Amino acid sequence: LLITSFCTSFCSGNAKEEPGAIVCRVAPSFLRFGSYQIHASSGKEDLEIVRALADYAIKHHFPHIESMNKSESLSFSTGDEDHSVVDLTSNKYAAWTVEIAERTASMIASWQGVGFTHGVMNTDNMSILGLTIDYGPFGFLDAFDPSFTPNTTDLPGRRYCFANQPDIGLWNIAQFTATLSTAKLINEKEADYAMERYGNKFMDEYQAMMTRKLGLPKYNKQLINKLLNNMAVDKVDYTNFFRLLSNVKADPKIPEDELLVPLKAVLLDIGQERKEAWISWVQSYVHELAASGISDEQRKAQMDSVNPKYVLRNYVCQTAIDAAEQGDYTEVRRLLKLMERPYDEQPGMEKYARLPPAWAYRPGVCMLSCSS
Incomplete structure (x- = not known):
């Protein structure tokens, strides 16, 4: 189906005809946090709809939660002063909330790994299945800029910028748990535990992902933080840098003036001071690689499997x-x-x-x- 519409570029008033189309989106479900939030905010008469939607989602998309039993030992300390315990087998809605929190954390960690910036992370754009949906003005990072937002309406605050995505994910989980608490499906401690699990899951997934991107045997916070700082200062292309990084050899004897050769295509127009900063980082990186004992060929294959050659720029x-x-x-x-x-x-x-x-x-x- 082809239709014609009138468009103005950024409300410039210069209208022109352009072709349009109906886009068909496919997903196992388009239930999102906002699907529940809207009913919880409509008054007591709509709270049963929240429960009905939760039951529907669990039945059709989280059926394993229905079959949980006490023998699975899904009881966890909250870490509070009173040493209270959250038992996920005694409340299916609590178990469901925790799984949604963890799925969301995994999704956003994956976004950070490939430089994907969603652009509009409000509650009606967040899937309960941990799927990427409703990405309108999305974008992949070109030059690394933690404050990058692909959405003009996100300026100047940049609420949904690349660096903020993990925290905005947590904010969404907080809104979702508040909704379920209002509907009396979970209590305060269960809500707090879901948010705690979001944070832990995100850090576990993010650290593991960054470790794989660099081909390291274990997470090295100092090395990774220094790298990201260097990339931000010199506006290095995110995708191409990590793809080229797999060409660095684990040989501490490489002459200093040759260390940056594998990365020369992305380290453009840097002065001597910045060049020295990069040489220092690569030396530390090579030292880590050499200590790992992994062959260059094996490491390159592993790194190339997690660092895309192409993104939809x-x-x-x-x-x-x-x-x-x-x-x-x-x-x-x-x-x-x-x-x-x-x-x-x-x-x-x-x-x-x-x-x-x-x-x-x-x-x-x-x-x-x-x-x-």
């Missing part, structure tokens, strides 16, 4: 859109095929991994609005 999408508006869908089909295997080299497709051109940083390409 906004400027690449825009190029495909421009061609499609002229009736040529070749580029759209090529992109769809490319993104089926983002971790593979795919010889002949290297241009899709290039650094963004200057025009890619204009509004409407690098950043979109919710109505774009």
Whole structure:
């Protein structure tokens, strides 16, 4: 189905016709935190709807929770001064809430791993299944910038920027647990425990993911924090840097003037002071690699399996859109095929991994609005 609409770029008043379409989204469920929150905020008469929706979700999407029993020993200390215990087998809604919190934490840790920025993380855009849904003005990091937001309506506060996503995830869990508490499905300690589990799960997943991205045998907070600081200072391309990092050899004898050769494609226009900072970091990194005893070939294969060669950069999408508006869908089909295997080299497709051109940083390409 093709329809025609009138569009103005960022409300400029310059209306033009453009083709439109109906987009069909597919997911096991589109129940989201807001599906429950709206009823809890509507007064006592709607609270039973919250329970009914919870029962529906558990029956159809979390059936294992219905079959839990005391023998599974799902009792946990809350860490409070009174040493109270949360028993997830005695309240299916508490167990359900904890699982949603952990799924959400895993999802957001995965976002951070590939530089994905959702852009609109309010409660009606957060799936109870831990799925990425309702990403309108989304974007992948190009130059590493923790404050990056792909959403023009998120300026200037940048509430949903890349660095804030883990905390906003926790905020969403807090809203969800408050909703279930209002409906008398969970108590305060169960709500607190779900939020605690979110934090623990996120840190476990994030640290494990960053460890794999660097090919390290164990998490090294100091090394990773220094790397991210360097990347932010020099605005290093997030995707390309980690992909190239697998080419660094675990050889402490590499001459200092050759240490940055594998990374030269992303360490652009850096002065001597910054070059020395990067040499210092790579030396520390090589030392860690050498101590691991993992072969360069094995480590490269492992790192390339978690660091994508290709991500759906906004400027690449825009190029495909421009061609499609002229009736040529070749580029759209090529992109769809490319993104089926983002971790593979795919010889002949290297241009899709290039650094963004200057025009890619204009509004409407690098950043979109919710109505774009």
